[in-house]
Amino acid sequence: MAQTSFELKAQDGQARTGVISTPRGDIRTPAFMPVGTAATVKGMMPESVRATGADILLGNTYHLMLRPGAERIDRLGGLHKFMNWDRPILTDSGGFQVMSLSDLRKLTEEGVTFKSHYDGSKHHLTPERSMEVQKLLGSDIVMAFDECPALPADRDRIAQSMRLSMRWAQRSRDAFGDRPGHMLFGIMQGGLESDLREESAKALTDIGFDGYAVGGLAVGEGQDAMFGCLDYAPGFLPEDKPRYLMGVGKPDDIVGAVKRGIDMMDCVLPSRSGRTGQAWTRRGQINIKNARHADDPRPIDEHCTCPACSSYSRAYLHHVFRSHEMISGMLLTWHNLHYFQEIMQGMRDAISEGRFDAWEADFHALRAEGDI
Numbered sequence: 547m548a549q550t551s552f553e554l555k556a557q558d559g560q561a562r563t564g565v566i567s568t569p570r571g572d573i574r575t576p577a578f579m580p581v582g583t584a585a586t587v588k589g590m591m592p593e594s595v596r597a598t599g600a601d602i603l604l605g606n607t608y609h610l611m612l613r614p615g616a617e618r619i620d621r622l623g624g625l626h627k628f629m630n631w632d633r634p635i636l637t638d639s640g641g642f643q644v645m646s647l648s649d650l651r652k653l654t655e656e657g658v659t660f661k662s663h664y665d666g667s668k669h670h671l672t673p674e675r676s677m678e679v680q681k682l683l684g685s686d687i688v689m690a691f692d693e694c695p696a697l698p699a700d701r702d703r704i705a706q707s708m709r710l711s712m713r714w715a716q717r718s719r720d721a722f723g724d725r726p727g728h729m730l731f732g733i734m735q736g737g738l739e740s741d742l743r744e745e746s747a748k749a750l751t752d753i754g755f756d757g758y759a760v761g762g763l764a765v766g767e768g769q770d771a772m773f774g775c776l777d778y779a780p781g782f783l784p785e786d787k788p789r790y791l792m793g794v795g796k797p798d799d800i801v802g803a804v805k806r807g808i809d810m811m812d813c814v815l816p817s818r819s820g821r822t823g824q825a826w827t828r829r830g831q832i833n834i835k836n837a838r839h840a841d842d843p844r845p846i847d848e849h850c851t852c853p854a855c856s857s858y859s860r861a862y863l864h865h866v867f868r869s870h871e872m873i874s875g876m877l878l879t880w881h882n883l884h885y886f887q888e889i890m891q892g893m894r895d896a897i898s899e900g901r902f903d904a905w906e907a908d909f910h911a912l913r914a915e916g917d918i
């Protein structure tokens with residue numbers, strides 16, 4: 547029995563809105579997924595993450611297998627219990643983080659060997675071990691083990707890397723087995739080469755997955771190249787399954803991706819930039835540490851209903867950032883996550899009512915205004 551499902555509710559152009567149902571709860575799409583790398587969305591209590599409107603968050607195979615260890619989290623009842631989040635969790639498969647975080651790594655047909663960036667201990671990640679770790683963590687949506695080629699890379703390198711990822715996708719599928727209530731997503735690669743993207747999509751569709759990610763983007767290619775790829779890549783994927791664009795992004799990246807048929811996204815941006823004093827708003831972004839905010843009694847955004855905007859002035863936020871108080875990162879992270887979820891809710895409503903283009907025009911018009 548399936549126990550998981552994806553239902554498309556409405557479509558407006560290429561943009562879609564729907565619901566992914568899982569035993570731990572529903573995920574409204576298009577969805578933005580906050581990142582909880584080390585079993586916490588940094589600076590946020592789980593109930594606060596939920597209060598921003600998040601239906602699902604991300605965990606990280608790479609970090610958690612190194613510290614505190616997947617077997618330890620399993621012994622303690624799994625990641626949901628461990629971090630006190632009882633709604634869906636999606637975990638990335640670890641390969642991308644190995645290539646971007648660890649040193650002394652070796653890539654072979656078998657998998658990747660690397661040294662922990664924490665203590666230098668040696669580790670081995672394969673499609674099979676990645677599936678085992680994600681099962682031990684108890685994540686609801688499991689990502690296939692893939693390789694995301696570092697850019698710039700020539701076409702041949704991208705083709706070889708994509709084909710390795712497709713062999714790993716088959717091994718991931720075989721190792722995942724039959725797990726009702728859990729979903730396995732394949733990850734499309736192929737760089738910015740449309741024929742390689744199509745080859746990858748066909749390989750994944752032939753294997754058969756519960757959802758399909760567009761990988762290999764947001765790796766420095768820039769928004770124009772990314773949108774150029776998204777003008778065709780989602781269309782190569784089954785339309786009745788969720789499409790997840792990995793690692794994206796800024797608000798305008800998110801809107802452009804949904805416009806092109808993407809249903810799910812994740813990014814560290816709202817939380818990471820919040821900790822540095824960067825606030826994202828409907829009219830653009832501000833860095834609260836800038837001296838011009840020192841005497842400003844206004845909230846970050848007078849239309850925002852988050853705790854930061856409801857109860858604190860820019861002057862206060864400026865002060866607590868300048869004095870490195872813990873509440874500084876907490877308040878701005880909350881604001882940014884709240885704003886990102888507000889964008890998603892706005893798009894879900896607009897697509898449902900067939901007015902996505904008008905909503906998008908308003909989104910860009912407001913952002914064009916000057917001083918905020």
Ligand SMILES: Nc1nc2c(CCNCC3CCCC3)c3[nH]c(NCCc4ccccc4)nc3cc2c(=O)[nH]1
Pocket residue numbers: 581582583604605606638639640641642689692693694733760761762763764765792793794795812813814815
């Ligand atoms: N498996 C896999 N993961 C990818 C990821 C990681 C997505 N977040 C995972 C979470 C799990 C926990 C950690 C993150 C990506 N992230 C990005 N760009 C991020 C760009 C960025 C970097 C820093 C700040 C903002 C944006 N491109 C990605 C491509 C892939 C990919 O092909 N395969």
Ligand SMILES: [Zn+2]
Pocket residue numbers: 846847850851852853854855856881882884
């Ligand atoms: Zn706010």
